[in-house]
Amino acid sequence: MSVTAAQGFTAAGIAAGIKENGNPDLALVVNNGPRRAAAGVFTSNRVKAAPVLWSEQVLKGGEVSAVVLNSGGANACTGPRGFQDTHATAEKAAAVLEGHSAGEIAVASTGLIGVPLPMDKLLPGIEKAAAELSAYGGEKAAIAIKTTDTVHKTAVATREGWTVGGMAKGAGMLAPGLATMLVVLTTDADVDGPGLDKALRDATRVTFDRVDSDGCMSTNDTVLLLASGASGITPAHDEFADAVRSVCDDLARMLIGDAEGASKDIRIEVVNAASEDDAVEVGRSIARNNLLKCAVHGEDPNWGRVLSAIGTTRAAFEPDRLNVAINGVWVCRNGSVGEDRELVDMRYREVRITADLAAGSESAVIWANDLTADYVHENSAYSS
Amino acid sequence: MSVTAAQGFTAAGIAAGIKENGNPDLALVVNNGPRRAAAGVFTSNRVKAAPVLWSEQVLKGGEVSAVVLNSGGANACTGPRGFQDTHATAEKAAAVLEGHSAGEIAVASTGLIGVPLPMDKLLPGIEKAAAELSAYGGEKAAIAIKTTDTVHKTAVATREGWTVGGMAKGAGMLAPGLATMLVVLTTDADVDGPGLDKALRDATRVTFDRVDSDGCMSTNDTVLLLASGASGITPAHDEFADAVRSVCDDLARMLIGDAEGASKDIRIEVVNAASEDDAVEVGRSIARNNLLKCAVHGEDPNWGRVLSAIGTTRAAFEPDRLNVAINGVWVCRNGSVGEDRELVDMRYREVRITADLAAGSESAVIWANDLTADYVHENSAYSS
Known part of the structure; x- marks a missing residue:
């Protein structure tokens, strides 16, 4: 299930040592094509983490081959060094995965603001994650992006011959304009960038944007939708948009249900x-x-x-x-x-x-x- | 001190039985003149309690002879009956004080929203309070308007021959656009309505309006400034405005310092x-x-x-x-x-x-x- 429910995707989740307690902290999601169309929605906070600034640029290129996600550090408010670290992360993933440029690698981070990432742990972690990539790796990837989440969060919508799946993390700092959430959605439907973008924006507007756990808006919110086209099917837009909204709705409800300290x-x-x-x-x-x-x-x-x-x-x-x-x-x-x-x-x-x-x-x-x-x-x- | 620090004012605070625990819950402040100029600032919440709607009308008349304040019930969201209750409160005070019309009596209430006031307790309480009016009654009045306040709050600024004094209550629901606060300021300076209004608005803008304990705006906020003119002195506007701001600033800090459950x-x-x-x-x-x-x-x-x-x-x-x-x-x-x-x-x-x-x-x-x-x-x- 999760991000590997749709055909054409592999994923992995490992412990790179970014978290001091040794829990999983690095996830890799790879789109093996044939298509690599993508869309993204990011925090509307004007103070944006380095990986948000990076991934916004990547999305402008129109193709996303892979996403590197880490918990254990937000890489926000870390100055020019933070941006260099994100760039180095994408370069490393491009090198390890072969055949891709850093400009096709999105990066997402979550954790404490204002602390540089331990790159000596993160970069070797990418090699380790790449070695474990699997068409069954979606659950492990969802586990590796947890911070204070008590459960990992995944959802899937299966239609006639094609699927939308996804994973999310987020448990606090949830507020309109997106939350401290990292979400990766994947589909094997054959949909182009504009189609993905419209479906994703329409879905987030009525799901993640209407979740308000504590009124606090994060610097790192990222929602990505990647399409492999591996099913060979191009659904009608409304049908596709409905499936994306369904997965977003399920994940948004899971975020509220797992909010830090909440009893209601x-x-x-x-x-x-x-x-x-x-x-x-x-x-x-x-x-x-x-x-x-x-x-x-x-x-x-x-x-x-x-x-x-x-x-x-x-x-x-x-x-x-x-x-x-x-x-x-x-x-x-x-x-x-x-x-x-x-x-x-x-x-x-x-x-x-x-x-x-x-x-x-x-x-x-x-x-x-x-x-x-x-x-x-x-x-x-x-x-x- | 408090509202009776300035000449020309008497006040009282008594237990009328509005609060079930028998604590003081009714205050009366009377301006004995010779002037009865007044200004007021009220909550900007669009859901306004009956006493706020009433007192806004009273202020339009330009003269305030007395203020009746109760704790133990906000008389907010109580429908037409709530407004009738406020009207009856003003009528009763006008009758008891003699020589005044209900249209010169401001009313302020604080406590639980959505519960009608026990008028069978409140109206006799006004008679009892009137019988205890005293030029030394300011402290008792300040005590009678407490809700969850742990201390009563008063402040005074004394200048050359004239004084501004006041009392406040408020401990939660403190937010911009005023807080759950009832404040009565009095002065024996001889200042007309427009002068009072300008001094009060300029003062609240940089004091009460900049206190934000919990982001919640009340339905009942009321700040009144009454001038008796008993000192016979008309200070320069800036000097007067400075004294009003000083008293508001002191009271605003006391509100923050006594906020419900706060440790910082x-x-x-x-x-x-x-x-x-x-x-x-x-x-x-x-x-x-x-x-x-x-x-x-x-x-x-x-x-x-x-x-x-x-x-x-x-x-x-x-x-x-x-x-x-x-x-x-x-x-x-x-x-x-x-x-x-x-x-x-x-x-x-x-x-x-x-x-x-x-x-x-x-x-x-x-x-x-x-x-x-x-x-x-x-x-x-x-x-x-």
Whole structure:
């Protein structure tokens, strides 16, 4: 499964020694063709890690032969040396894989910001990973990109004769404009660069971009989609886009489900908005309200905190027409007290908040997590 | 001290029974003149509590004779009944104080959203408070408006023959556009409405508006400035504005110092910005970054989280020219590794973060708090 579910791809995941604890930390994904079309979406943070700057350039070339991913270090805010290190990583992979130039090798990194990568460990690791490349290596690759993830994350959508598969890592710093996530999707469908790009952007807009675990945007987010064309089939665009969105949706839900320290997954649906943008803005405002996130953790249906979050947005609404449901109970009607809050059962991990703006017919769903003492502990007890 | 430091004011604070635990919960501040000029600043949340809607109307009349404040209930999201309750509160105070109309009585409330006030307790409480009005009642009034505040908050600035004094409550839901704060300032200077309004807006813009404890904006924020003219002195505007700002600054710092569950006060200074707006935007983005707030709690000088927060803003800067100091140590220079982070001592309650945008000469200071397990506990363990 994972990135090797589609034909034409091999992958490997190994321990190069970048992580001091000896866990797997280097993954290699290779597109063996016949096509090497690719598309990518990157963090919208203006402070971008060296591998993001590098891979953005690689994508402009239109072809990606391989992706080198490492955990154990973000290579962000590392200055000119950081960029040289990424360049050297791509050069090394091109040399080891033969027949490719560094300009076709994408690089992605995740881990602590502001610390240079141990290149004396990383470069030999690429040789070791190349030696272990396999059509069954997708799981190992997914394991090697984990940081504080408790599980590795893979998903697959199989259609008539072709497949889209993928892997993801990410457990904190998840926010709109992408999260601290590294995602590699592969397909054996025969789709060209523009087709991949449209399918990927449309999919990330309604999946990864609507996941907001902690409101913090990473410097390293990378989502790549590689097509080998090995199935020989070119699906209709809508059919292909649907498969890509399905895999992205599955992976995005796994990211929320594995968020650092979280005890609840919060599904925030904004309905009857004047526009989709309004719905997304309101959903994000609710998703980022620390007081509400604490209340959800405490299984307290505190709808006043939902209203105060809605009130900070520019969306079209009248305060005395707002309705809010928590797990299906309309605790707020017309901006005031609604059904009895004692009716709300919040014992399960998934909590559903519905905000009805009564201002139109558009809607959007944002996923968030609760705020817990464990989150504070995980993110204050050590640098990550 | 407090609201009775200036001549011409009496105040009282009593237990009306609004709070079930029997603590003081009702305050009354009366301006005995000869002037009754006033100015007010209210929450910019579009979901406004009934007393905010009421007091905004009162301020349009230009005169405020008295303020009724209650803790134990916000009277927010309580529908038409909530507004009627506020109106009845003002009517009762006007009747008890004699010689005033309800249209001169401001009302402010704080506590849980979405729960109607117990008017059978509140209205008799106004009679009781009026009977206890005293020129020494400022402290008791400050105590009666506490919610989760651990201390009551008062400040005074005394000048040549005139005084500005005030009281504040607020301990959570502190964010730009004002916080869950109720503030009443009084002065015996002889200043007209427009003069009060300008001094108050200029002061709140650089004090309360730059306090961001938890990024959550309240439905009830109210800051009032009442002038009795009892000193007979009309100071120069700049001198008066300086005294108002001084009192607001003292109260704002007390709010941060008493924020729910906080263990650190974080002073974020953004320097060399292209504009003051840029400096404020960057400061707020840093102030609201949960990962950074956790790191500060853990006394971890994690400057990468500062850079990733800066990178989400629209401010003018180049990533490779950013510098960041934590407690005076420039741990990030030119967007990359700077001085040794081991040099940073973060053991004290106040932590100073300096972000140098290298893009101009403007600056701003934002105050924030760390994110702690205690904050999570206080805000998840019960409705507040």
